[in-house]
Amino acid sequence: MNETVWILSALFGFAILVQLLAYLYRTQQSLRSLQQELNASTQIMLDCSHKVEWFESRLEDLLDAAQLQSCDVSQEQKRLDQLIRTIKTEAMQRGYRLGLGELDLR
Numbered sequence: 777m778n779e780t781v782w783i784l785s786a787l788f789g790f791a792i793l794v795q796l797l798a799y800l801y802r803t804q805q806s807l808r809s810l811q812q813e814l815n816a817s818t819q820i821m822l823d824c825s826h827k828v829e830w831f832e833s834r835l836e837d838l839l840d841a842a843q844l845q846s847c848d849v850s851q852e853q854k855r856l857d858q859l860i861r862t863i864k865t866e867a868m869q870r871g872y873r874l875g876l877g878e879l880d881l882r
Contacts, residue, residue: 827872830870830872831872834863834866834867837859837863838856838859838860838863841855841856841859842856
């Protein structure tokens with residue numbers, strides 16, 4: 777009887793150990809998955825931050841160009857058109873969607 781109790785106790789302990797190891801493995805897999813998601817999210821945040829900085833800079837360029845006043849309206853229009861073309865080209869190269877497709881100040 778004593779031997780049976782010992783064997784059952786050993787089997788029970790072994791079963792608990794297997795369950796614990798399985799739980800630890802699943803937890804480790806979950807942590808790896810969360811780390812990958814965190815890395816991807818961090819990269820997205822950095823990309824968005826760079827986009828916002830670029831957009832703010834281009835907006836400042838447009839505002840500066842719009843505030844310049846000269847007697848030669850056609851020269852201002854040419855400068856603004858060139859700036860818009862430059863922004864559109866640079867945005868396309870970077871893969872940004874600006875919504876400036878129909879922007880034409882004429």
